[in-house]
Amino acid sequence: MKIITRYLFKEITVNVLLITLALIAMFSFFDLIQELESLGQGNYGLSKIILFVVLSAPGHVYEVIPVAVLVGCMYSLGQLARYSELIVLRVSGISVYSLAVTLLKIGMVFAILTFFVGELITPLSEKMAQRIRIKATDSVIVQDFKSGLWVKDGHSFVNVEEVLADTTLLNIHIYEFDDKFNLRTVSHAHKGLFEDEQWHLKSVSQTHLDKDSNYVQHLDKATWRSLIRPELLNVLLVLPEKMSAWNLYAYIEHLAINKQKTTRYKMALWRKLVYPLASLVMVILALPFAFIQQRSTGASTKIFIGIMLGILYQTLNQTFVHLGLLNDWAPAFSAITPTALFLFGGLAMLHHIDKR
The missing domain is CATH 2.40.128 (Lipocalin)
Structure with missing residues (x-):
């Protein structure tokens, strides 16, 4: 089983990293196009625009890792199914749930990576990026009112x-x-x-x-x-969703002391705690697709399905955040529900595959 774990880890990790790199390149390209509109404002030249885009990249890494894990797992497992390697594993006595446990170990690595990037790298890089932009364009931090x-x-x-x-x-x-x-x-x-x-x-x-x-x-x-x-x-300087959990907690305490509304920041804090777990949910969701139409479904179809599910997950996340803010739902409920829905969907499909 250790040999199988190492083999799956190698295959899945390489594909996940390649997909992550591709998604980061795409988002960075969009950032570059957007920032070029501010070219020439103050001292905001091309070199500082590129530096701003580079410093903004960790924030995109944090956002796309779960989607990359889903697409990477679906593609890797699809390739194994295509060449009948999954059938050989099943015939060898390895159950679907044993494969799920192995994939969860791989997903845990990316969950830890997501937490590390979101807590230690993104808040600092985002702050540096915004400060460089503000200083170069001779502007000030956006205020809540015209009076400041x-x-x-x-x-x-x-x-x-x-x-x-x-x-x-x-x-x-x-x-x-x-x-x-x-x-x-x-x-x-x-x-x-x-x-x-x-x-x-x-x-x-x-x-x-x-x-x-x-x-x-x-x-x-x-x-x-x-x-x-x-x-x-x-x-x-930094959006609540890109702040560290500790800074969010400290700011929530400050707002609470002054009897101000904390819902948005509590929502962001709960998302920071739940979001890394999405990588674990994605590997569970990806596994059943490896056994569905193993030979008839091509790699491009697997990637397309994975991207659509990833978009659906991000859309649900944003939808529940906005609905939670509008309807004053419990922040924990709004943050956990999209991930829980995908988890239940993945477990239900796994159970169906195992009973076939």
Whole structure:
């Protein structure tokens, strides 16, 4: 059985990696075409566009691995069936479920790879890519409103007009309220830098609103302690789906403390936890197709079916995310359901094949 495992591992891994490379090349080509529209903005030249596309590639790797595993397994097993190698394995006493266990070991390798890329590589590369683009095009991070970014920080509401790629804040407005939500202080700072666990503000103007008198205070420098951290501002650079699970958890905690809606980020966190398991589900789904019309179904048909199922899986994932956000479903339910449906479908087909 060890020889068979090594043989299957070699055949499937090579095909999965080739398909992954092909899909990454396709998505990178689309990224390149899209970024060429911004060519010439600021210092955004061809070399920086290519660097942006290269740094964006790990995010695509994370997205396409399950699809590549499905297509690669279907093609590899289809080739084994075509040359009657699967029949020889069955005649030798190896059951369908034994083959499934062997494939699960292979799928586990890609599940770990998916988790590693999604947790350690994609968040960093995506952040670097966005910072390079922002700096080169002389732009700022996209804001939630025309007036800039608004953040609730305890009893304060903070408005930042611009956030630079290095998380430097420009034109900061801080509105501080008391326990009864009476406005007590309005502060404006021209610039803010984060050092030594606090923000260092420059060119500060503070308006104090007391019961008896109001007065304005001007300071060249001031410090500001806040729950807002650069890593939280990095959320503006990286989509929630491409953040690490740890950063998502930290940001959810921040939103919860400030009694803000966390559904989107909880959804992204659950997807981060469930998505690597998709590689295991895909190998289970691919196995029954190896025994269906073994000789009449060509390799191109297998690849086409695999790609269609992969597209269906990604579509279901996105559909359940949007439906979950619209209908306020439990994030765990929205994240798990598409993968669970494919798993049940694969197990049902395996059971049918085994009973034939």
